Amino acid sequence: MPDAVAMRTLEGLDPTALPLEALVDAGEPVVLRGIARDWGLVQAGLRGPQEAMAYLRRFDAGSPVPYSYGDASIEGRPFYNADFTALNVEVRRGGLTEVLDAIADHLDSPSPPTYYVASLPVARALPGFAEHNTAGLAGQGIDAPASIWIGNRVTASCHYDTPENLAYCAVGRRRFTLFPPEQIDNLYPGPMEPTPGGQVVSVVDFERPDFDLHPRFADALASAQTAELEPGDALFIPSLWWHHVRSLEPFNVLVNYWWRRSPSVLASPLPALQHAMWALRDLPPREKQAWAAIFDYYVFGPAERAGQHLPEAARGELAPFDTTQARRMRARLLALLNR
Numbered sequence: 001m002p003d004a005v006a007m008r009t010l011e012g013l014d015p016t017a018l019p020l021e022a023l024v025d026a027g028e029p030v031v032l033r034g035i036a037r038d039w040g041l042v043q044a045g046l047r048g049p050q051e052a053m054a055y056l057r058r059f060d061a062g063s064p065v066p067y068s069y070g071d072a073s074i075e076g077r078p079f080y081n082a083d084f085t086a087l088n089v090e091v092r093r094g095g096l097t098e099v100l101d102a103i104a105d106h107l108d109s110p111s112p113p114t115y116y117v118a119s120l121p122v123a124r125a126l127p128g129f130a131e132h133n134t135a136g137l138a139g140q141g142i143d144a145p146a147s148i149w150i151g152n153r154v155t156a157s158c159h160y161d162t163p164e165n166l167a168y169c170a171v172g173r174r175r176f177t178l179f180p181p182e183q184i185d186n187l188y189p190g191p192m193e194p195t196p197g198g199q200v201v202s203v204v205d206f207e208r209p210d211f212d213l214h215p216r217f218a219d220a221l222a223s224a225q226t227a228e229l230e231p232g233d234a235l236f237i238p239s240l241w242w243h244h245v246r247s248l249e250p251f252n253v254l255v256n257y258w259w260r261r262s263p264s265v266l267a268s269p270l271p272a273l274q275h276a277m278w279a280l281r282d283l284p285p286r287e288k289q290a291w292a293a294i295f296d297y298y299v300f301g302p303a304e305r306a307g308q309h310l311p312e313a314a315r316g317e318l319a320p321f322d323t324t325q326a327r328r329m330r331a332r333l334l335a336l337l338n339r
Contacts (some may be wrong), residue, residue: 004177004224007031007235016136023236024164024261029178029225030236036168037232041253045231049107049251052171053100056150056253059126064093068196070114075203076247077155078116078196084203087194089114096125103152107250116151118197122255126321131278135166135234144257151252157201158187158244160329162269163258165237169229172318173253176235177206177226179242186220187242192274206244265326 008030013019015035023030036042045052068078070089078089099115106112122129123145130146137144144166160181168174179187187202195201204214211218228248229235237243239260280291298306298318307318317329 001067004221004226007176007178007225007227009033009227016139016287018135018140018166019142020137020142020166020236024238029176029227029238029241031229032234032236033225034232035234036133036135038169039168039170039232041129041170041255042133042232045253049249052102052251052253053104056100056126056129057097057211059128059129060096061125062095063095063125065096065099065117065120066091066093067099067124068092068114068116068118071140071152072111073112075111076153077157078114079157079201080190080196080203084191087196088272089116089196096120099150103150103251106152112152112250114152114154116149116154118149118151120146120150122146122148133170133255135168135255137166137257137259139276142257142259144259147256147258147312149252149254149256151247152250153251154247155207156243156245157196158204158206158242158243159195159235160240161199161258162239164239164259165256165258166199166234166236167229167254167256168234169231170253170255171231172247172249172253173231174229175226175246175248176237177224177244178237179224181240181242183220183223183242185244186216188214188217202242202244206246207210266319267325267326267330 004161009032010027010030011033013032013035015038018032018035041052041055044055068077068089070078073086076088080086096117099117103112103115126148129148134146135144158177158179188204189200189202192200204210204217209217224316227235280288283291303320307315308316312319317325319325321329
């Protein structure tokens with residue numbers, strides 16, 4: 001794959017006072033070098049993968065956890081079968097210590113089976129871990145529970161997440177390639193279900209791109225930004241930016257924090273997208289064009305535009321949503337959908 005532009009990097013930041021508001025406002029990915037260097041897990045990992053595994057075992061709550069397993073033929077890439085009707089991995093459940101032991105058994109293998117624990121809630125699975133391994137976001141008024149990602153040489157195909165994302169490389173190294181949201185058409189998104197990790201992924205093989213099959217991917221690469229994270233580094237990934245993540249060592253751990261800055265009364269946009277697909281996508285072109293103008297007026301234009309010419313008492317759902325208005329809208333939509 002051709003080289004992408006290197007991401008902006010910040011060094012020497014106070015890990016307890018990250019400029020998160022400025023990062024979110026800028027809306028660009030940024031590497032934060034060394035801000036988790038003092039984490040207990042980072043220090044253990046620098047002594048070797050077995051030390052890192054032993055550190056994690058200390059906190060294992062013992063409850064079964066879901067993980068993806070694939071044989072050596074998938075080359076560490078949870079993806080699809082040939083016709084995109086099923087995944088090339090199976091989801092299993094087992095103890096976290098068992099998964100760590102299985103990874104340890106293949107540390108020296110050039111072609112190991114894939115083991116991947118994805119987005120595991122830290123508070124539930126590893127009680128006590130956060131005491132010496134935390135981003136300290138609560139001190140900035142951000143409620144962002146930590147999730148942990150554990151595996152061997154796994155590739156997370158290019159995808160986007162709705163929330164803001166702060167990802168900490170704790171063990172091993174990871175290579176990130178990011179694209180702005182407007183590159184969606186050039187990334188060839190796959191099926192909406194099933195998906196390897198809960199989100200739509202690009203079907204392009206980034207390691208061996210086929211530009212005859214996916215010619216617009218060359219245009220996406222012109223907008224790509226890349227970074228390689230070392231243990232203790234973090235990456236801010238803005239909401240809705242596409243990111244492709246490749247783990248580079250026989251054992252890798254990442255801890256991330258998702259949060260939304262939008263008011264909590266607002267619903268998730270994804271069901272709105274799915275409903276719009278159902279209701280609008282297959283309409284005749286003239287009707288779609290008319291609805292596009294209506295959506296621009298009520299949704300994608302200035303938030304205050306649709307109601308500004310009305311008395312405040314008459315604005316109803318044209319006014320900013322509060323808890324009461326959100327509940328009314330939810331009840332109204334449920335009633336409409338259940339007819």
